[in-house]
Amino acid sequence: xxxxxVSSLADVASNHxxxxxxxxxxLGTGLEARGVHAWFGKKHVLEDISLDFFPGTxxxxxxxxxxxKSTFIRILNRMHEFIPTxxxxxxxxxxxxxxxxxxxxxxxxxxxxxxxxxxxxPFPSMTIKENVLSGLRLAQLKVSGEDELLxxxxxxxxxxxxxxxxxxxxxxxxxxxxxxxxCIARSLAVNPQVLLMDEPCSALDPGSTLRIExxxxxxxxxxxxxxxxxxxxxxxxxxxYTGFFLSxxxxxxxxxxxxxxxxxxxxxxxxxxxxxxxxxx
Amino acid sequence: xxxxxxNLPPKREITTVPRFSxxxxxxxxxxxxxxxxxxxALIAFFLVYNxxxxxxxxxxxxxxxxxxxxxxxxxxxxxQYGIGAMxxxxxxxxxxxxxxxxxxxxxxxxxxxYYAPExxxxxxxxxxxxxxxxxxxxxxxxGFFILMPHAEYWAKLIHKYLGFIPxxxxxxxxxxxxxxxxxxVLAIMIIPIVTSISREIFAQTPLDRxxxxxxxxxxxxxxxxxxxxxxxxxxxxxxxxxxxxxxxGETVAVYxxxxxxxxxxxxxxxxxxxxxASMIVNKxxxxxxxxxRALMAAGFVLxxxxxxxxxxxxxxxxxxxxxx
Numbered sequence: 001x002x003x004x005x006v007s008s009l010a011d012v013a014s015n016h017x018x019x020x021x022x023x024x025x026x027l028g029t030g031l032e033a034r035g036v037h038a039w040f041g042k043k044h045v046l047e048d049i050s051l052d053f054f055p056g057t058x059x060x061x062x063x064x065x066x067x068x069k070s071t072f073i074r075i076l077n078r079m080h081e082f083i084p085t086x087x088x089x090x091x092x093x094x095x096x097x098x099x100x101x102x103x104x105x106x107x108x109x110x111x112x113x114x115x116x117x118x119x120x121x122p123f124p125s126m127t128i129k130e131n132v133l134s135g136l137r138l139a140q141l142k143v144s145g146e147d148e149l150l151x152x153x154x155x156x157x158x159x160x161x162x163x164x165x166x167x168x169x170x171x172x173x174x175x176x177x178x179x180x181x182x183c184i185a186r187s188l189a190v191n192p193q194v195l196l197m198d199e200p201c202s203a204l205d206p207g208s209t210l211r212i213e214x215x216x217x218x219x220x221x222x223x224x225x226x227x228x229x230x231x232x233x234x235x236x237x238x239x240x241y242t243g244f245f246l247s248x249x250x251x252x253x254x255x256x257x258x259x260x261x262x263x264x265x266x267x268x269x270x271x272x273x274x275x276x277x278x279x280x281x
Numbered sequence: 282x283x284x285x286x287x288n289l290p291p292k293r294e295i296t297t298v299p300r301f302s303x304x305x306x307x308x309x310x311x312x313x314x315x316x317x318x319x320x321x322a323l324i325a326f327f328l329v330y331n332x333x334x335x336x337x338x339x340x341x342x343x344x345x346x347x348x349x350x351x352x353x354x355x356x357x358x359x360x361q362y363g364i365g366a367m368x369x370x371x372x373x374x375x376x377x378x379x380x381x382x383x384x385x386x387x388x389x390x391x392x393x394x395y396y397a398p399e400x401x402x403x404x405x406x407x408x409x410x411x412x413x414x415x416x417x418x419x420x421x422x423x424g425f426f427i428l429m430p431h432a433e434y435w436a437k438l439i440h441k442y443l444g445f446i447p448x449x450x451x452x453x454x455x456x457x458x459x460x461x462x463x464x465x466v467l468a469i470m471i472i473p474i475v476t477s478i479s480r481e482i483f484a485q486t487p488l489d490r491x492x493x494x495x496x497x498x499x500x501x502x503x504x505x506x507x508x509x510x511x512x513x514x515x516x517x518x519x520x521x522x523x524x525x526x527x528x529x530g531e532t533v534a535v536y537x538x539x540x541x542x543x544x545x546x547x548x549x550x551x552x553x554x555x556x557x558a559s560m561i562v563n564k565x566x567x568x569x570x571x572x573x574r575a576l577m578a579a580g581f582v583l584x585x586x587x588x589x590x591x592x593x594x595x596x597x598x599x600x601x602x603x604x605x
Contacts, residue, residue, distance in 0.1 A: 079492060084399070111498035120536055121489040125511035138499035138507055278589070 021270035029092035030055045030224050031076065031113070031194050036090035037251070038071050040083060045071055049090070050089035051243055053194070058216060058225040060235035060260065063245030064275070068252025069228045072245070073196050076226065077113035078106050094194070109137055118199040122171030122186070129167040131182055135190040150188060157185035158215040177208020184215060195219065197227040200202045201234065213238050234277055236264050325584065334571075335362055343578060344368065347543050347561075351572055362575040364582060366543050370460060370555020371529055371583070374539070377464025377549065378528040382471045383521045388481035389472065395501060395509075406480070413473035421537030424466035427540060432462045436550045450548050458540035461553035466534050478598075479524065481495025482516030483509055507595030515597050522594030532558040532586045557583045 031053040035182050038046035046068045053059050061069040074080045076092055078099060091098045099109045122131045134145055143149055150167070154160040159181040163174070171182055180200060187195060197216070201209040216225060216238045229235050235242055242264075243257035256263065256272045267273045274280055299307070335343060341364055346363020389409070392403055433456045440456075443449045486509050494504040510517075535556045542565060544551035561576050561583075570575055 015429060075498065079496060082492065082495070105498055107498045110496055115492075115496035117489060117492065119489055121487075122536075123490060123493070123511075126507075133498035134494075138494055138497050138503045140500070140503065186497065188495075223551045259590060 015042075015243075030095075031073070031226075032093040033076065034091040034093060036072070036075060036092065038068070038075060038080065038086065039085075039087040041085040042250040045247075046075075047253050049252075050258055051254060053224050053226055054241070055193075055224050057219060057240040058220045058227060058238050059241040060073045060239035061228045061243050061245060062224065062230075062232060062235050062275070063252070063255075064247075065230075065279070066252075067245040067247045068245060069245045070198055071117075071252070073198050073226060073228050076194070076196055077110050077115055079110075079115065107139060111190050112192055112195060113194040114187035114190065115196045115198065116180070116183050116187055116200045119203050120183055121175055122174070122179050122182050124170060124172045126171060127168050128163050128171055128174070128182060131171045132185045132189050135187060139190060141165065141190065153188045154183040154217060156188055156215070157181045158211055158218070159185055160280075175208070177204045177211060180204060180208065180212060181215060184212070184219075188219075193225065194224040194226065197225065199228050199230060209234070230280075236260060242270075244275060246271060247274070294601030301313075307470045314485040325581070328577050328581035328584060331574050332581050335376040335575045335578040339575075341365065343575075344582065347545065349564075349575075350545055351569070359441065360571055360575075362572070362578075364557055364560070364579045367541075367557045367560045367579070368582065368586075369545050370539075370541075371557045371586075373549060374460050374463045374467055374554065374556060375525050375528040376465030377460060378471055379521050379525050380468075381464060382524060383475055383517070385468070386475035386520070386524070387479050390483055391505060391509075393480050394483040395478070395505065398450065406477075409473050413477075417470065417531060418537070420466055421534035423539045424462065424469075424534060428465060429457055429462055432465055433457055435460055440550055443495050447547055448549050449549055452548065453551065455552035456550060458538060458552045458554075460539065460549045460551075463535050463539040463554060463556070464549070466538050467528040467531055469594050470534060471527055474527065475517075475520040475524045478520030479513065479517050482513040482520075483485045486512045502600055515600055519594045519598030522590055526587045526590040526594065529590060530583065532556075532560055532562050535559045538561050538576050572585065 033051045036046060036049040037044065049072060051059075061073060063069050071080065071251055075088060080088060089234050092100060094109070096114060096125070097248070098104075099113075116261070118160055123134055126134060129150055131154050133146055134243060135141075136146075151160060151164075154163060160176060163169075163182075166173075171179060172180060180203075184195075184200075201212055204212065213234065216227065219225060220238075220240075227235075227238065229255045239260045241257065242260045244263065244267075245252050246255045256267060256269045263272060267276065293460050315375055337589070342363055344363075345365045346359045346361065347366045348363050350358070350361045350463065352358060352360035393405060393409075397405065436456045436459065439461075447569050475513070490508045491504060494508050499507065536559040539554045539559060540552045541555060541560060543555070544553065545555075546553050557579050561579055564572065564576055
């Protein structure tokens with residue numbers, strides 16, 4: 001039973017179209033986490049995480065609930081600091097430069113490292129068009145050719161055909177899956193190098209999930225994508241690399257990170273194998 | 282569809298038998314809930330009953346007339362009661378109070394919600410709430426002795442630079458005890474309630490929208506414009522209306538700092554204004570029976586105006602709550 005499951009996931013992982021190697025694309029040097037620790041108050045929630053995210057690839061972060069993967073992804077674009085007691089050690093390097101360095105303008109960091117959240121969160125007071133272009137307004141950017149940008153972002157997010165005739169409607173009128181793709185289009189409008197996705201499909205039905213996975217595959221050729229997911233099939237389908245997080249009651253640790261096909265077919269760690277074969281978690 | 286299922290069963294009535302303790306509790310809370318309605322109705326009845334003669338004899342002139350003259354039997358003149366000027370004055374100072382107070386209150390609420398560090402925030406929230414509990418006569422005295430001398434200077438500045446606008450014109454150099462100063466005192470009095478209502482609405486702004494804005498590289502101010510204001514707009518308006526309701530009904534503080542004149546003047550810096558509530562307090566002590574009835578009638582009008590404002594405020598606040 002488990003063997004069948006493993007081999008099918010491994011097949012999925014080794015079958016997807018692009019076989020990428022680090023550094024093949026000329027998209028900069030990507031994002032690197034170096035010795036990252038995190039705390040909420042006195043509780044140590046992440047211990048010594050070092051992980052590289054390569055340009056033009058999708059990295060999936062998997063692991064059971066409470067292992068710190070959401071905390072980790074929020075550290076990558078400085079959303080971590082919104083939680084009042086949150087603290088951190090270590091470095092996150094974007095093109096070799098620490099995003100936590102003092103004197104950094106955090107709004108510029110978040111422009112280069114976009115984020116899509118678990119629950120679709122379009123701005124309900126804005127139309128579809130305004131939602132897509134909201135990042136420009138929020139970050140006070142000037143752009144020529146707003147209409148071209150609008151169309152290209154919606155196309156890249158796989159939503160253009162469904163909404164091109166109703167751009168003036170409010171974002172809340174769309175279905176959950178469409179709202180999530182709208183949120184992806186909104187993130188793309190400010191042209192980030194990295195897109196972080198924190199369980200982007202957990203609130204969606206299977207059809208919408210597939211649409212978003214296609215979108216992720218298409219986007220990955222032009223940017224660095226990091227996705228947190230509870231769904232191992234999803235990790236196998238969309239990612240090039242996978243990092244497995246686990247907490248034994250203490251802080252979460254990165255147990256293993258490797259090309260996705262290897263994680264699902266031939267993991268080095270027993271705990272990784274147990275998790276991806278569904279023995280726990 | 283109805284042709285497919287012709288024999289629909291009759292709809293059943295869904296009931297439950299409440300327990301005794303439930304019935305007792307229900308009676309207690311119903312009595313509590315109705316008591317406020319009863320009190321409201323009794324007040325309205327009392328005012329209408331006493332003022333009815335005046336409404337009959339003065340008619341619409343009671344609302345539009347400017348004169349408030351007691352009868353003088355020696356000269357054979359009947360009494361004239363009109364609260365037009367006072368009603369106008371009430372609206373003017375109420376409007377001024379909202380115009381000055383609400384921006385300050387919204388700014389304070391934004392500061393408390395998004396800018397103040399925790400150690401400032403907690404004591405300040407308490408201080409703002411305590412401000413709402415200061416007796417209005419204290420505001421009046423403070424307004425008279427401390428604020429007025431300064432406000433007089435500001436009024437002169439406004440007149441000097443904005444005097445071409447009719448509202449800020451000055452036919453006589455009398456800057457104290459003006460609607461402007463009364464409006465300032467009222468503004469300070471309504472700031473606490475508008476601040477705490479705005480702050481509560483701001484605190485309910487959905488976190489996911491705030492984070493979405495920040496994740497798009499928003500600055501704090503652009504996040505507030507794009508997320509907090511659209512979400513809280515109704516709440517701010519509702520809070521402003523509640524503040525207006527309080528300003529319209531305020532009596533003692535206005536009485537202390539306003540020179541009551543039975544005339545409609547559009548110059549808000551001039552020492553001549555009106556306020557229904559202050560007029561009532563002014564006349565009450567020495568009123569004879571007919572004038573007392575006229576004051577009751579004036580009270581009823583004021584009561585209805587504030588009730589209406591509060592009613593509108595509630596509608597606006599509720600509509601916002603549903604939208605969230």
